[in-house]
Amino acid sequence: MSSELVLQYLLAGITSGSVYAIVAIGFNIVYSTTGIINFAQGEFVMLGAMTAISLQPFMPLPAAIALAVLITAAVGALVELVFIRRLRRPTVMRMIIVTIGLSILMREAALHIWDERVRSLPYFSGDEISSVRILGAFVSPQVFWLLGLGAASVTLLGLFFRYSLTGRSMRACSANQAAAALVGIDTRRMVTLSFAIAAAIGALAGCAVSPIAQTYYDCGAPLAIKGFTAAVLGGLGRSGSAVAAGLLLGALEAASVIVVPAAYKDAVAVLVLLIILSLRPSGLFGRHDEARLKEY
Amino acid sequence: MKIKTIIAMAALTGLAAPAFATDAGTVKIGALFSVTGPASFLGAPEKRTAEMLVEQINARGGIHGKRIILIVKDTGGSPEKAISMAKQLIEEEQVFAIIGPSTSGETMKIKGLCEESKTLLVSCAAAEDIVKPVARYVFKTPQTDADATRRIFEVLKARKLTRIAALSSNTGFGAAGKKQLETLAPDYGVAIVANETYDKNATDLTDVATKVKAAGVQAVVNWSIEPAQSIVAKNLRQIGLAIPLFQSHGFGNLSYVTAAGRAAEGIIFPCGRLLVADVLPAEHAQKALLMKYKTDYESRYKPDAVSTFGGHAYDAILILAKAVETAGADRDKARDAIERIQGLVGTAGIFNFSATDHCGLTKDAFEMLTVKNGRFVLYAD
Numbered sequence A: 001m002s003s004e005l006v007l008q009y010l011l012a013g014i015t016s017g018s019v020y021a022i023v024a025i026g027f028n029i030v031y032s033t034t035g036i037i038n039f040a041q042g043e044f045v046m047l048g049a050m051t052a053i054s055l056q057p058f059m060p061l062p063a064a065i066a067l068a069v070l071i072t073a074a075v076g077a078l079v080e081l082v083f084i085r086r087l088r089r090p091t092v093m094r095m096i097i098v099t100i101g102l103s104i105l106m107r108e109a110a111l112h113i114w115d116e117r118v119r120s121l122p123y124f125s126g127d128e129i130s131s132v133r134i135l136g137a138f139v140s141p142q143v144f145w146l147l148g149l150g151a152a153s154v155t156l157l158g159l160f161f162r163y164s165l166t167g168r169s170m171r172a173c174s175a176n177q178a179a180a181a182l183v184g185i186d187t188r189r190m191v192t193l194s195f196a197i198a199a200a201i202g203a204l205a206g207c208a209v210s211p212i213a214q215t216y217y218d219c220g221a222p223l224a225i226k227g228f229t230a231a232v233l234g235g236l237g238r239s240g241s242a243v244a245a246g247l248l249l250g251a252l253e254a255a256s257v258i259v260v261p262a263a264y265k266d267a268v269a270v271l272v273l274l275i276i277l278s279l280r281p282s283g284l285f286g287r288h289d290e291a292r293l294k295e296y
Numbered sequence B: 001m002k003i004k005t006i007i008a009m010a011a012l013t014g015l016a017a018p019a020f021a022t023d024a025g026t027v028k029i030g031a032l033f034s035v036t037g038p039a040s041f042l043g044a045p046e047k048r049t050a051e052m053l054v055e056q057i058n059a060r061g062g063i064h065g066k067r068i069i070l071i072v073k074d075t076g077g078s079p080e081k082a083i084s085m086a087k088q089l090i091e092e093e094q095v096f097a098i099i100g101p102s103t104s105g106e107t108m109k110i111k112g113l114c115e116e117s118k119t120l121l122v123s124c125a126a127a128e129d130i131v132k133p134v135a136r137y138v139f140k141t142p143q144t145d146a147d148a149t150r151r152i153f154e155v156l157k158a159r160k161l162t163r164i165a166a167l168s169s170n171t172g173f174g175a176a177g178k179k180q181l182e183t184l185a186p187d188y189g190v191a192i193v194a195n196e197t198y199d200k201n202a203t204d205l206t207d208v209a210t211k212v213k214a215a216g217v218q219a220v221v222n223w224s225i226e227p228a229q230s231i232v233a234k235n236l237r238q239i240g241l242a243i244p245l246f247q248s249h250g251f252g253n254l255s256y257v258t259a260a261g262r263a264a265e266g267i268i269f270p271c272g273r274l275l276v277a278d279v280l281p282a283e284h285a286q287k288a289l290l291m292k293y294k295t296d297y298e299s300r301y302k303p304d305a306v307s308t309f310g311g312h313a314y315d316a317i318l319i320l321a322k323a324v325e326t327a328g329a330d331r332d333k334a335r336d337a338i339e340r341i342q343g344l345v346g347t348a349g350i351f352n353f354s355a356t357d358h359c360g361l362t363k364d365a366f367e368m369l370t371v372k373n374g375r376f377v378l379y380a381d
Helices: A003-034 A041-058 A061-084 A092-113 A141-163 A165-175 A177-182 A187-213 A220-234 A239-259 A262-279 A288-293 B002-013 B040-059 B079-092 B104-117 B145-158 B172-188 B206-215 B228-238 B254-264 B273-279 B287-300 B308-327 B331-339
Strands: A132-134 A137-139 B026-033 B067-074 B097-099 B120-123 B138-140 B163-169 B191-198 B219-223 B245-247 B268-271 B367-372 B375-378
Touching: A003 A041, A003 A137, A003 A141, A003 A165, A003 A187, A003 A220, A003 A239, A003 B206, A041 A061, A041 A092, A041 A187, A041 A220, A061 A092, A061 A187, A092 A220, A137 A141, A141 A165, A141 A187, A141 A239, A165 A177, A165 A187, A177 A187, A187 A220, A187 B228, A220 A239, A220 A262, A239 A262, A239 B206, A262 B191, A262 B206, B026 B040, B026 B079, B026 B308, B040 B067, B040 B287, B040 B308, B067 B079, B079 B097, B079 B104, B097 B308, B104 B120, B104 B138, B104 B172, B120 B308, B120 B331, B145 B172, B145 B245, B145 B268, B163 B172, B163 B206, B172 B191, B172 B219, B191 B206, B206 B228, B219 B228, B228 B245, B228 B254, B254 B375, B268 B273, B273 B287, B273 B308, B273 B367, B273 B375, B287 B308, B308 B331
Parallel strands: B026 B067, B026 B097, B097 B120, B120 B138, B163 B191, B163 B219, B219 B245, B245 B268
Antiparallel strands: A132 A137, B268 B367, B367 B375
16 A cells, blocks of 8 residues: 555544544533533534534624534533532432433424534635645645644643633532532532533534534534543543544544445444453543542 | 416316315325434425425315325334334324335335235335335335436446446445445446445545545445535545546435535436426426426425425325325225326326336436536536
């Protein structure tokens, strides 16, 4: 096989990997605060993209995306206030079940607000057939947007969680809710905030992914499955690792297509995930002792 | 415009002659459509179309004074739901006939059920298995996969393209198309060099496109009904493959063209004539009916554009209406009447049924179309 072809497979892997990576980031935020997996994360992705597509005829693309991110963040906060905060005894299991219910609810709502048709945002730069040539192989310019936005989100979230008082309070909630409450952190507010941020990141991901993967009312679940896989592979709670794992997952899938029929692509990815998780239960980049500190 | 409408009205009076008689009873028709779920792009326009056409027929006084009652059930594309809903329609509602389901998988699950209970079933799904072998009470309105494949191979042969890549999605529709492509390729001297199946929820198919590029083929035939068919078009162009791309009749929905944008230009696919109704010559037998359906649908369900899938529901009701008109609302007599239908102009083509042919269409029902400036036009070599 020529080196150009190998590079083309790699770029194919990076393309789908960048989609998984940017979706994966959102999972970590709710997890970092509450220790739960938000199964409605895929629906935030769908909602953000659908909202931006509806707003786009009335305003420039960046404004439509910004507004869609804000609207989805508000929906995220609202969802938490209405459904999760009202749980009498919010155990991890109950919260997870509520998020599964929410995902179904949001999907059906989207079907009624919009319809079943497939839509997409325009490419941020270039169009459907433009591509960047790298050493004889090609990649869509949208991939650079995905990587850039992914990197920016990870950096900003990292700074926020590490240095701002709010971010540190959110991490404290994740470590130990009771202790966090004792030192005066309003833990419920932190949970609401984490849903709002997760929804905002999800919406941004949805907008960036839309030109490549296209958007329809139930596109959230398949995206979320891949994003979740990447998040677990990287080690939950770490946004940077999620991005790296997403790209790795994409590259693995593309590499598998070289040797086996494309039909087995997902099977190969899942197999790798199982092997890695059995060897390193806390994820590829997660630390074992860190995982042990979490209470479930 | 007005003249066209008058012609169209004239064409339709044949099937549902305005009856001035008072209420002569009702005809209950059940409909199983996947209005939501993964096959909603089939079921949703089918539901809209069926509701519109039934309303139109009833507004004209029904069929010989018999009003149609349409009961639509949403299967969500699930064969299990289709079975239980079919049972409800047959046992509780005691319907005269069932139209739908939208997908071949669902239809095959209820084929036996309708046959046993002697309920007429006019399916809106394409697979050949639905009418082969013939079941006495089961009919279908879409053209068959095999005919679509033949039309594609005819173009490949005419353009001397002999090495192709066959791509399909992991759905019933994709699998059926893949099977037809593999079976018929040798008849046309075509070699399938790369043969790949991909996930129906795929978000990007650059890797599959790369495999196609590595195989060094002269053309690509893609068989799927999901957004993937737009994604595949984009990815092939993005990696610099400019070879002809053929799609199945599942591409007959303008939203896929919009989604693929410039990458959709030049895609060739077989399709019923509905999508090119406006450029058909005025004397074409289907012109008046197609234009009426298109204008009615698009003015009522704006901004939704008409699609061939909705047309399958249109044809199903036309066929049932014709049967009731000639034989009355008796299931067995109506069944015999359908087998005698000749030259019935529908949206998918001109139907000629017989005791051995419960589809009634030939490969001439397909026209080869291509995309030019974001619109569907007739393909010319």
